[in-house]
Each structure stands twice: as structure tokens, then as C-alpha cells.
Amino acid sequence: MDDAGTVAVAGWTTRPRPELRLHVNDIVLDPVLVTRHVRRDLRSSEPLGVIALFDLSDLLASFDPDDCTIHLAEMQDFTEIQGNRLSGDAHRLVEIGVDETFFALLRLIAGRHVLLSDEKTGRDICARLRPTQSAGRETENHVLAVDRCQSTAAGQGALVGWFMPAAASTEQLCALAIEDEMVVPVDLLPGTMVRADLAAYAPRYRFTGRDGYGGGWRFPRPPSGPVRLLLMIPGENFAPGVIVSAEQVEPADLAQNLTTATLGIDDIDARARLRRAMLPDRLPDPQPTDKDAAIVPMTGDTLLVLDHDLSDHDLRDVLRRIGPHLPGRLRLHLLRPRLSTVLRNGIEGAAREVATGLTYQSAALTITAPPQMPARVVFARSATLFQFDPAQLFALQPTEPRVMLLDPIGTVMATPAAQADRFARDLLPFALSMDGPAFFAMLDQIPQCFLTEEARIRLLVEQLMVQDDAALSRVDAYRYFEGKTGPHCQSFADGRDWHAFDAESRRAILEAAL
Numbered sequence: 001m002d003d004a005g006t007v008a009v010a011g012w013t014t015r016p017r018p019e020l021r022l023h024v025n026d027i028v029l030d031p032v033l034v035t036r037h038v039r040r041d042l043r044s045s046e047p048l049g050v051i052a053l054f055d056l057s058d059l060l061a062s063f064d065p066d067d068c069t070i071h072l073a074e075m076q077d078f079t080e081i082q083g084n085r086l087s088g089d090a091h092r093l094v095e096i097g098v099d100e101t102f103f104a105l106l107r108l109i110a111g112r113h114v115l116l117s118d119e120k121t122g123r124d125i126c127a128r129l130r131p132t133q134s135a136g137r138e139t140e141n142h143v144l145a146v147d148r149c150q151s152t153a154a155g156q157g158a159l160v161g162w163f164m165p166a167a168a169s170t171e172q173l174c175a176l177a178i179e180d181e182m183v184v185p186v187d188l189l190p191g192t193m194v195r196a197d198l199a200a201y202a203p204r205y206r207f208t209g210r211d212g213y214g215g216g217w218r219f220p221r222p223p224s225g226p227v228r229l230l231l232m233i234p235g236e237n238f239a240p241g242v243i244v245s246a247e248q249v250e251p252a253d254l255a256q257n258l259t260t261a262t263l264g265i266d267d268i269d270a271r272a273r274l275r276r277a278m279l280p281d282r283l284p285d286p287q288p289t290d291k292d293a294a295i296v297p298m299t300g301d302t303l304l305v306l307d308h309d310l311s312d313h314d315l316r317d318v319l320r321r322i323g324p325h326l327p328g329r330l331r332l333h334l335l336r337p338r339l340s341t342v343l344r345n346g347i348e349g350a351a352r353e354v355a356t357g358l359t360y361q362s363a364a365l366t367i368t369a370p371p372q373m374p375a376r377v378v379f380a381r382s383a384t385l386f387q388f389d390p391a392q393l394f395a396l397q398p399t400e401p402r403v404m405l406l407d408p409i410g411t412v413m414a415t416p417a418a419q420a421d422r423f424a425r426d427l428l429p430f431a432l433s434m435d436g437p438a439f440f441a442m443l444d445q446i447p448q449c450f451l452t453e454e455a456r457i458r459l460l461v462e463q464l465m466v467q468d469d470a471a472l473s474r475v476d477a478y479r480y481f482e483g484k485t486g487p488h489c490q491s492f493a494d495g496r497d498w499h500a501f502d503a504e505s506r507r508a509i510l511e512a513a514l
Contacts, residue, residue, distance in 0.1 A: 001065075001086040001087065001443075002114050002118075003057075003113040003115055003424045004057060004115040005055065005056040005057035005059070005063075005084065006032075006053055006054070006056070006057070006113070006114055006115065007022065007053070007054040007056055007074055007228040008051055008052070008053055008054055008090075008105070008108070008114055008231055009022070009031075009051065009052045009053075009054070010049075010051045010097070010101050010104075010105070010263060011049075011050060011095060011355070012039060012042060012048045012049050012050060012151045013048065013050055013074065013122050014048060015074075018034065018050060018052070018074055019074060019343075020034070020052045020072065020073070020074050021072075021073040021074075021313075021438070022054040022070070022071075022073075022226055023069075023070065023071040023072075023073060023111055024056065024059065024063070024068055024069075025068055025069055025080075028058070028337065029055070029056070029190070030054075030293065031052040031053055031054055031098060032053050032054065032055045033052070033053040033108075034050060034051070034052045034053075034168075035050070035051050035104060035107070035108065036048075036049060036050055036101070037049040037050075037051075037100050037104045037150075037237050038100060038237045038238070038411060039098060039100045039101065040098075041098050045107075048097075049097075049100055049101055051101070051104050051105065051108065053108070053113055053114070054443075056101075057234055057452055060083050065083030065084070065085075065086050065087075065420070066083045066084075067083075068083065069184030070082075070083065070086075070256055071341050072328070073396075074209065077502045080471070083122065084314055087247070090118070090121055090281040091120065091121060091124060091343075093105065094121060094124040094128060095124055095128070097169075099238070100237050100238065102128070103232070103237065103238075103240050104237075104401045106122055106125070106176060106230070106240065107171075107174055107232055107446070108173035108230065109176065109183070109185060109188065110176050110185045110188075110232060111172075111174055111185070112185050116183060116184075119181065119182070120338075121182075122181060122182050122183045123181050124182060125178070126178055126179070126183060126397040128180060129178060129230065129240060131274065132240050132243065133243075134241075134242050134243035134244075135233065135236065135239040135240070135241055135243075136241050136242075137242055140162065141165065141166050141167070141233075141235070141236075142164065142165045142166060142205070142233055142236075143163070143164050143201065143204075143233075144161070144162075144163045144173075144207055144233065144242055145160070145161045145162050145163070146160075146229075146231075146242075147160045147163040147244070148161075148245050148247075148257055149229055149244050149246045149247065150246060150247050150248070150249045150253070150254050150257060151177075151223070151227045151247070151248055151249070151254075152248065152249065152250070152251045152254055153222055153223075153248065154222055154447075154448045154449070155187055155218055155219030155220070155221060155222050155223055156216075156217075156218050156219075156254065156278045156449065157177060157216065157217050157218070157227060157246055157254070157278070158214070158215065158216045158217075158253070158254060158258050158274070158277075158278060159175075159214070159215050159229060159244070159246075160213070160214050160215075160257075160259070160261045160360075161212070161213060161217075162193070162194070162195050162198060162211045162212045162214070163211060163213055163214065164198065164201055164205035164207060164211050164233075165206055165208055165233075165234060166205050166206065167203065167206070168206065168236050169234040170234075171234035171235060172188075172190055173188060173190045173213065173231065173232070173233065173274075174186075174188055174231075174233060175188050175215060175227070175229055175231045175232060175241075176230045176231060177217040177219070177227060177228075177229055177246075178227070178228050178229070178230055178233075179219065179223035179224065179225050179226065179227050179268065180223070180224050180225035180226075181224060181226070182220070182221075182223065183227075184217050184218070184220070184278070184378060185217070185294065186216070186219065186229065187215045187216055187273065187274070187276075187277035188213060188214075189213055189214050189215060189217055189265075189270050189273065190213040191208065191209065191210050191211065191212075191213065191228065192210065192212070192213065192214065192265050192267060192270045193211075193212025193213060193214060193261070193264045193265055194209065194212065194252070194264055194266065194332055195209070195210065195211050195212040195461075196312075198208055198211050200456070201498045206449065212220055212239070212264065214261055214262070214265065214274050215274070215277065216258070216274050216275070216276075216279060216426060218277070218278050218279065218280065219300060224246065225337075226246075227245075227246040227248075228243055228244065228245050228246065229244045229245075229246060230242070230243055231243075231244065231331070234260065236240070238307035248390065251337045252451055252487070252498065255451055255492065255498075255501055256492050256493065258274070258275075258432055259385050259492040259494055259501075260493045262274060262275075263273055263341070263494065270307075271490045272477075273507060275504070275505065275508050276437045276508045276509070276512050278449075279449050279505055279508060279509050280449055280509065281509075281512065281513065282402070282434060282445050282449075282509065282513050283446070283447075283459060283506075283509055284446060285447050285463050285466075286442035286443070286446055286460055286463050287442070287445070287458065287463075288438060288442065299330050300318040300328060300331045300375025300376070300436075301328060301330070301359075301374045301375060301376075302326065302327065302328060302329070302330050302331070302373060302374060302375065302376045302377075302378060302394065303331045303332075303333060303361070303364065303370070303374035303376070303377045303378070303436060303454070304322075304330055304331070304332050304333065304378050304379075304380075304382075305333045305335065305367060305377060305378070305379040305380075305452060306318070306332060306333070306334055306335060306379075306380065306382060306385075307335045307379075307380070307381045307382070307452075307453075307481075307486065307488060308334060308335070308343075308381075308485075309337050309381045309382055309383050309482075309483025309484065309485055309486045309488065309489060310382045310383060310483045310485055311344050311485055311487075312340055312342035312346065312385075313342055313346070313442070313453065314346075314382065315342075315343055315347065316345075316346035316347075316349045316350045317347035317351075317384070318382045318386065319332075319347070319348055319350035319354065319358065320353055320354075320355075321385060321386065321387060321390060322390040322393075323350070323353060323354040323356075323358075324355075325391040325393075325394045325395070326354065326356045326394055327394065327395070327396045328356055328357075328375075329356055329359060329438035330354060330356065330357065330358050330359070331359045331360075331374060332347065332358065332359065332360050332361055333361050333362050333363070333367065333368075334360075334362070334363040335363075335364070335367075335452075335453060335486075335488070336363045336364075336365070336486065336487065337363070337364070337365055337487065338363055339363050343363075347360050347366060365452075366451070366453060367443065367453045367489065368449070369440040369444070373436050373437055373440070374436040375435075375436055376433060376434070376435060376436055376442075377399060377432075377433070377434060377435075377436045377439040378393060378394060378431070378432065378433045379430070379432045379457050380393070380430075380431035380432070381431075381453075381454075381483055382483055383429075383481055383482055383483035384406075384429050384430070384431050385431070386481075387406075387475065387477050387481065388404050388431055389475075389481060392404065392473060393433050394433065398471055399435070400434075400469070400470065400471055401432070401433070401435070401438075401464050401469060401470040401471070402433045402434070402470065402471045402473070402475050403430060403431070403432055403461055403464065403465065403470045403471070403472050403473070404431045404472075404474075404475060405423065405428045405429065405430040405431075405472070405474060405475065406428055406429040406430070406477055406480050407422070407423075407428050407474045407475075408474065408476045408477050416465055416466055416467070416468045417466055418460045419465055419472070420463075420465035423458075423461070423462060424458065424462050424506070425463060427458075427499065427503060428480070429480060430458075430506075432457060432460075432461055434464075434470075439460075442460050442463070443456060443457070443460060446459050446460065450502040450505060450506075451488075451498045451501055451502055452462060452488050452498050452502055453501060454499065454502075455499070455502035455503075455505075455506065
């Protein structure tokens with residue numbers, strides 16, 4: 001039985017339509033799904049193998065396997081099932097079950113009919129599949145091509161390709177993403193991409209003109225090893241499927257390729273589904289943790305997390321502008337993949353001008369907690385620092401989180417929730433200043449599922465606004481200048497930049513949660 005309350009019964013029968021029932025005390029359940037498969041150990045080409053799924057989700061609140069009487073019935077034959085088998089048989093099936101039944105179970109997991117949330121079972125599946133040889137991509141029964149299969153270090157991935165069977169089948173192409181310790185289903189969309197260029201295969205395989213497929217997945221945590229995909233061919237009972245290695249790429253490259261691929265999907269809902277497959281089911285509400293209680297000296301360093309969205313030559317002017325308002329030494333983390341010569345010269349020049357001291361810490365598109373925790377963290381874009389008051393942003397007092405945002409009409413919002421909703425909906429320019437340990441403790445609770453760190457920090461700021469835990473100050477700059485330089489401002493094939501891409505990801509998560 002899985003965590004969703006689905007009981008899978010695996011075995012074999014000679015009946016074409018087995019009349020299976022599950023008796024749980026006085027309750028009789030019919031199967032919600034019955035699948036058949038061929039088993040070579042039975043020396044028959046008929047699909048004698050069977051897996052039946054029973055839904056016990058309505059009984060989970062009061063269901064205790066040790067206190068229930070469970071019987072499996074076929075016609076008038078009853079077989080008692082001990083409660084411990086509901087949890088132990090899954091491991092035995094994965095470890096020593098016949099290949100065909102094991103492969104059939106994998107198809108059910110890929111189709112999300114069975115929820116695999118037991119990490120030990122996932123590791124057992126990975127171990128059994130590790131030495132498995134890949135099936136052929138082109139046979140007399142099918143041809144399968146993978147144009148692109150990519151994943152990121154955070155665990156998001158996507159693949160694009162095409163598939164053509166020789167004969168029609170009621171089954172669908174399905175897939176699993178596998179790494180050393182985790183197995184997750186791939187949300188595969190077969191027959192959704194227009195591929196008129198495959199017409200030459202028509203004499204040998206079924207050509208529909210929409211034989212392209214796309215798929216996406218997301219591991220619950222960053223993978224610890226190489227990622228492989230197992231694509232299971234419809235009607236192929238004697239082999240697990242085609243195994244493909246995923247190429248590890250940067251998140252922006254994955255987003256660019258995904259955007260280009262979705263342009264070939266006419267169905268808007270299918271595009272959104274492919275996008276949601278790479279995102280978490282819901283976004284957390286970051287909360288303060290025990291680490292926030294650490295006593296931090298108020299005269300310590302300030303860490304500036306800077307999204308430099310102006311010309312490289314302007315960095316020195318940005319740092320020069322905030323220099324007179326710094327309460328102590330400034331440490332700089334630049335949200336750039338690397339330092340250019342111009343950026344390095346700008347930092348070195350500003351370091352000679354900032355009286356309190358300036359230390360370059362790092363340049364990366366992600367934010368990680370430094371070994372030495374700063375007393376305060378300030379996040380802003382360079383264009384924002386030019387137009388907001390840096391004295392208010394870098395001041396020692398008040399000690400509570402401070403949020404400055406461009407919102408001339410924000411005062412009409414009656415409640416903190418309404419203010420936070422407008423902040424998230426309209427992507428208002430902002431700057432944040434808050435206690436260093438509290439900042440990193442809350443940021444760590446937000447998954448790395450976006451292209452920009454600003455998207456994660458926006459969630460943090462939104463939560464501070466909802467709980468009324470931040471001092472808000474609004475900037476009435478009616479002629480606000482928005483920076484258009486830097487990696488976050490690069491456009492994808494559909495014209496959106498990284499911030500717009502993240503905003504759409506956020507909307508997709510919220511819509512899926514409704």
C-alpha cells in the first residue's frame with residue numbers, strides 16, 4: 001500500500017476478466033484499475049499476469065492494518081492478507097519479483113497510479129535498474145528518438161523527442177526519472193508536438209503529424225548522482241524500456257530549450273502542464289526558525305546581494321552612492337555568473353573610496369549562506385539603489401526587516417494581505433534589509449525552482465508583508481528607470497526575460513494548488 005492509500009495486488013490468473021474484490025472488515029472494494037501483462041515464467045504468450053489497484057484513501061483516517069481483517073476475493077475464493085504484507089511485499093516485489101511484474105509496477109508508478117514515496121523502495125528500484133541494458137530505440141514495432149534530455153543540479157529536468165509505433169495501442173508512452181536514490185514519474189505528453197518532418201517514416205510506422213512528445217520532472221531534492229530516464233514502450237513486456245542519460249545544464253539553458261520546445265505545442269493547457277511538471281506542488285510560507293535567535297552585533301558587516309542590472313561601467317557609481325551611508329564594512333555578493341574585467345575594476349576602485357571598507361565576497365547567480373554570517377543582508381537591484389534612499393536602507397535602526405518598494409498607490413491597500421497581493425501580482429521594484437541569520441534561515445525554506453534569486457526573495461518579502469513583520473516605506477518615483485542589463489534581462493524565444501519567466505512559474509504553481 002502506498003501513502004495515498006492505494007493497495008496493489010500482483011499475481012496471475014487464467015480468467016480473461018478476473019472478478020477481484022478486496023474485503024476490509026465489512027467493507028467490500030472493487031478495483032479501480034486492472035492491468036494485464038505477459039509472464040514468461042508461466043510459459044504462455046497470453047497476458048496472464050495481473051496487477052489490480054484498490055483505493056483505500058477514504059479509509060485511511062481509521063485504517064490500521066494490524067486491527068483489520070483483510071481478504072482478497074476472486075469469485076468465491078477468499079485469501080486472507082496479513083497486515084504486514086501491505087508494507088513489506090513492495091520491497092520483495094522490487095527485489096525478487098519476476099521481471100514482467102516489476103516492469104508493470106514501474107508503468108503504474110510512471111502513470112501516477114501508484115505513489116512511490118518510500119525512499120527505501122526507490123533505492124531498491126534504482127539498484128535493480130542500474131545494470132539493466134537499454135532496449136532498442138528502433139525495432140520493427142516502434143521507433144523512439146530523444147532530441148534533448150536535460151536536467152539541472154537542483155533536480156529539474158525536461159526531455160523532447162518523438163515516438164512512432166508500428167501499430168495502434170491503448171497504452172501510452174511513459175517514463176521515469178532515476179538517480180542513485182530517487183525515482184520520480186515524468187509528466188510525459190505524447191502526441192502533442194507537431195512533427196510534419198517525420199512523414200518519411202509513414203510506410204513503416206504510424207504517422208499522425210503530431211508524433212513529437214515533451215516531458216518534465218522534478219526531484220524532491222537535488223540528485224546525488226547522474227540522472228537517467230527510463231522510457232517504457234507500449235506493449236513491451238519483456239524489457240524495462242529505453243534508458244537515456246540526462247545532460248546536466250544550467251537552469252537558464254533548460255528554460256531556453258523548454259521555451260523553444262513549447263512553441264511547437266498548440267494546446268495551451270499542455271504547455272502549462274509541461275511547465276508545472278518541473279515545479280513543486282506548492283510554495284512554502286517561510287517562517288523564522290531557531291537560527292534567527294542568534295545574537296548578532298549591530299555594528300557587524302553588511303552583506304549586499306546586488307543584482308547589477310546596469311552597464312558594467314556603472315557598478316563603481318552604484319557602490320560610490322551607498323558608501324557614505326554604510327554603518328560598517330560592506331561585503332559584496334554580485335548576482336552574476338562571473339566577474340568581467342570592468343566589474344572587477346569597478347569593485348577595486350570603489351574599495352578605495354568607501355571609508356568603512358568594501359570586501360568582494362563572491363559572484364554567482366545563486367545565494368548561499370557564507371561561512372561568516374553578516375549582521376545584516378541588503379538585497380537590491382542597481383537601478384533601485386540609484387532611485388531609492390540608501391540612507392534609509394542601510395541604517396542601523398530600526399532592527400526589524402525593512403522593505404522599500406515603488407508603490408505610489410499602495411497606501412490605499414487596506415490590509416497587509418492586500419498589500420502583499422499587489423506586491424506579488426505587479427512585480428513591484430523593491431529593496432530588502434534584514435537581519436543576516438534570519439534572512440538565510442527563511443531563504444533556505446524556499447525551494448530553488450526559479451531562475452532568479454529575486455523570485456525566492458520576493459516570496460520571503462511577501463511573507464513578511466502578510467505577517468506585518470516588516471517596516472514598509474514607499475517610493476513615489478513616477479518616472480522609475482528599470483535596468484535592462486545583465487543575465488536576468490536576457491530574453492527567451494518567446495520574448496520573456498528571466499523575471500517574467502519566474503513570474504509565470506509562480507502563477508503555474510498557484511493555479512495548480514487551487
